[in-house]
Amino acid sequence: MSGKGFTVDLSKPLVFQVGHLGETYQEWVSTPILTEESPRFFESDFLEMFTRTLWWVVPVIWVPVGLYFIRLSYTMGHTLPIVVILAIVGAFVWTFIEYCFHRFLFHIDTTSYWGNTFHYLIHGCHHKHPMDGLRLVIPPAEAAILALMFWNLYGILFTLSTRPVMFGGGLIGYVMYDMIHYYVHHGQPTKQSLKSLKKYHLNHHFRIQNKGFGITTALWDGVFGTLPTTKAAEKSG
Template sequence: MAAREFTVNFNKPLVLQVGHLGETYQEWVHQPIVSYESPRFFESNFLEFFTRTVWWAVPTIWLPVACYCISMSISNGHTLPQIALMAPFGMFVWTFLEYCFHRFLFHIETKSYWGNTMHYLLHGCHHKHPMDGLRLVIPPAEAALLCVPFWYLFKFLFTPSASPAFFGGGLIGYVLYDVIHYYTHHGQPTKQVPKSFKKYHLNHHFRIQNKGFGITTALWDRVFGTLPQTKAAEKRSG
């Protein structure tokens, strides 16, 4: 069956279907369905369990790990003033990694069966069902696997005694990323700053999906020229 003739059946598990969309996958996945319903991914209940994560699992699991890592650097002789510099710098490094992941990996263009399938699992499902609260934060098993290369990256960049504090700061940055990301979709902010965060991110989902990749900060969008124009600026340039 030609890809252009394939239609996804939302009454069946989605993951093994989306690959058949071929070149039409990118257009399909960026047409969001605004529903709180959580679609089924797999026929297997075991696999399905690992695709659903409540938002509070992220701080519950990873903040203690971050604190333990920071305590390792304290045990290695670093003072609290030093920790107060290292951990925030680790958080800053995370903001750059967050931007790079979102822009270059999460928004990679695919058209092969397995490319589409992997992209859908990684990030495409979030763009197709942006209000699905159980598939908004990174599942703990996936996050644990991602921690391994980042641990070695921080060990490569920093000294053995300091790298745990930098890594712990990076983990705190990740926790903020996922919690803020969840809040931008499901929170109802009344203050200006969180309102602007929500507007900025939902703009990425529903208006200009190839810009506005920052979640915790728009800094790197400004640096790399992916800051989306406001509607007023678009009207003036148009």
């Protein structure tokens, strides 16, 4: 059975169920369950192990890797000021990559069995269970695959000596992204800047899911016209 005739059993592994929802998947996955429960994805304990990640694993793994690549460009002849500037540029480039991934991949509109299954694995699960702290940051295995893809891409885009620092800066930007994303879901910010980020992102989850794709910054939402409207603007409209 699929579509309107199928009901997901939340007490059983979810990943190979959600595809059967067919055209009703988008409505189902956009209706959040507001508990911190971490539902089971797979029957296999081995596969299940790769779906859960503690937040602190991300900086422990990727900050040293990012710093290694940044230092590599320094050892290849770039001055320290240039390396610092390029690392900042690399982190800034990440914010654009982050926006594109979130808008064009994480929010694809799917109806097929495998399309729904893929979407649920990469992002749908986060919208269905937004408070699941073990599935909020990107698992290291998945991040390593993406990192390898971008390392190869950067080999085409940049020179031999600038490639490492741009890549390393991007990794530091990625760590900032995942840490901010975790914090806006589970932290209690006192600074106004972090309060605004938290409000901005939770607005994406619970009010307008097709706007507000930026996590570390709203810059690209402003550039590409995906800033969410305010409640006041909606009422006046």
